[in-house]
Every structure is written in structure tokens, then in C-alpha cells.
Amino acid sequence: MDLVRKCQKCQVHANITHLPATPLQPIQSPCPFDQWGMDIVGKLPRAPGQREYLIVAVDYFSKWVEAEALSKITEKEVMKFAWKNIVCRFGIPRAFVMDNGTQFQGAKLRQWCEELKIKQYYTSVATPQSNGQTEVTNRIILQSLKTRLEEAKGNWVDELPGVLWAYRTTPRRSTRESPFSLVYGTEAVVPVEIGEETLRVQQYEPASNNSERRADLDLIQELRHSANARTTAYKAMMAKAYNSKVRHRGFQVGDLVLRRADATKNLGKLDAKWEGPYQVTEVIGSGTYKLHKMDGKEIPRTWNIANLKKYFA
Missing domain, CATH: 3.30.420.10 (Ribonuclease H-like superfamily/Ribonuclease H)
Structure with a gap:
């Protein structure tokens, strides 16, 4: 079971989970034009x-x-x-x-x-x-x-x-x-x-x-x-x-993750669904993270947990 979970090809071609990982936090605005x-x-x-x-x-x-x-x-x-x-x-x-x-x-x-x-x-x-x-x-x-x-x-x-x-x-x-x-x-x-x-x-x-x-x-x-x-x-x-559909999960600094490939490019039918791995370098909060490539190069912008999943090395 552990060998299957760590299989590189199995991980990058795995199905995408559509259940939310963090609760919805509505944006409140107290008055007009605020x-x-x-x-x-x-x-x-x-x-x-x-x-x-x-x-x-x-x-x-x-x-x-x-x-x-x-x-x-x-x-x-x-x-x-x-x-x-x-x-x-x-x-x-x-x-x-x-x-x-x-x-x-x-x-x-x-x-x-x-x-x-x-x-x-x-x-x-x-x-x-x-x-x-x-x-x-x-x-x-x-x-x-x-x-x-x-x-x-x-x-x-x-x-x-x-x-x-x-x-x-x-x-x-x-x-x-x-x-x-x-x-x-x-x-x-x-x-x-x-x-x-x-x-x-x-x-x-x-x-x-x-x-x-x-x-x-x-x-x-x-x-x-x-x-x-x-x-x-x-x-x-x-x-x-x-929130009734939320299945809680999260990452810590140092964790390895895969990123949804269709978040950055259009995919063909046979293309891998996930790309990486990347390393979590900062937890911004509310399911938002900053990532580095494995060579230490920073990935621009922040990434939501909806587009990430744990990578098993």
C-alpha cells in the first residue's frame, strides 16, 4: 500500500478532489463603498x-x-x-x-x-x-x-x-x-x-x-x-x-505538495492532472500557501489548498 501511495505516476495522474478543504469565509462590508x-x-x-x-x-x-x-x-x-x-x-x-x-x-x-x-x-x-x-x-x-x-x-x-x-x-x-x-x-x-x-x-x-x-x-x-x-x-x-461538504486538510511549512496542472495551463486528455512536487514555505492562512520549487526557486503568488494535494516521497 505504501509503495502504491508513493508511486510518482500514480500521484500525478490521480483524480482531482472537488470537495472543499477549508470552510467558506464570506467577505463582509459594513457600509457602501468601503x-x-x-x-x-x-x-x-x-x-x-x-x-x-x-x-x-x-x-x-x-x-x-x-x-x-x-x-x-x-x-x-x-x-x-x-x-x-x-x-x-x-x-x-x-x-x-x-x-x-x-x-x-x-x-x-x-x-x-x-x-x-x-x-x-x-x-x-x-x-x-x-x-x-x-x-x-x-x-x-x-x-x-x-x-x-x-x-x-x-x-x-x-x-x-x-x-x-x-x-x-x-x-x-x-x-x-x-x-x-x-x-x-x-x-x-x-x-x-x-x-x-x-x-x-x-x-x-x-x-x-x-x-x-x-x-x-x-x-x-x-x-x-x-x-x-x-x-x-x-x-x-x-x-x-x-461548509457541510468540507473535508478538512492542511499543510505545514516543509511539506511537499503537488499542484493542479490545469491551474496554470490547458490540459489534454492524457496529460498529468498534477505537477510538482513543490515545498510549502509559508502558511498565509485560510488554506493559502506560498511554494518553492525543489531547487529553492520561489513560485510566484499564493496558492489555495483547493489546487494542492500532499505529495508522498
């Missing part, structure tokens, strides 16, 4: 101006989304987007949650965040659930673009504002409120209310509008408190379901 998740989507069909990437930012509290089409994904473009679409519109946030892309890890971006006292949290490689809010938003945006475009794929930039508007004015499952209402304290007037006038449109009185808006603003904190309570309950429910 913490934003950021991500890059692409390549998309090339649009005018050579734009084929989409940078997306989501506020963890209100679920408000900002997005912009880019022709290139560089550190400079990320800084311009963050300044224009986040800081200048909603104030300086406490933190950004980003993936390990090079455009998010440059020295200039780090310095800029340090000057503004913005913390940077990075997700582990090939672990999209670490920035789950942004990943979910990306899927919704892409699905909406596909639905609108049909054959004219290169027109996605023109359709993007409408997709963002629809997302911002639609209640989200976790809060049961629209991002628009949590930001502005009232629901937006949407085109359908013009064609088929709603009670709100029919009863609009300019003379009483100011007092009604003041009442909305007086109630906005209550609205946000209720949304926060619902979000907390929703995340607890999701965590409970996820």
Missing part, C-alpha cells in the same frame, strides 16, 4: 478603438457595479479606472480585493494605494471564489451582453451602458434591494414607467417632491441596515451549505 472587488474580463470580440477587455469593480455592500472597456490591461489603466470610477465618484475606499494579475501588483499601484491608505487583498491563483462577488457580476454582465448582441459581437461596448443600468436597477438576491436604491435612497425611473405610467409617475407633484425626497433620505440608513442584515443571513446560509 470595499470594492476588481477584475479584468477578456479577451472579448475586438470593438472600435481596439478595445477587447473589460475592467469591472463591484461594491461589496450595495452591489453597485462600475465597468469600462479597455484596449490594453496595464497598471496605468487600472489606476486611471480606480481614480475616475471609484475615488472621484464614491470616495476613497478602505480596501480593494483583486486577483493576482500583473496589472494589479505593480509598484506604482501599490504606492498609490499606500498614499490613499487603501488596503490591497489578493486572491489565490485559480481560486475565483476568493473574489466571488466580482466573479458573479462578471457572469451576469457577459450573459447580458450575449443576449443583446446575437451576431454583432463587436458592438458590446455600445451595449455595455445599458447592461450596467439594468444591473444597477435590478434587486440583487442577497440584499433584496437594487444597487441604485441602496446608493441613492430611491428607485430609479426606468423606461417601462414612461410607456405604462406607474403610480409614482402619475402622482408626481413638483411642489411635494422635495419633502418626499427628504423622507427617502431619512429612511436610507434603515434601508441599508435591513439590506445588510439580509446579506449577512444570506451569506450565513451559503456558508452553511458549503
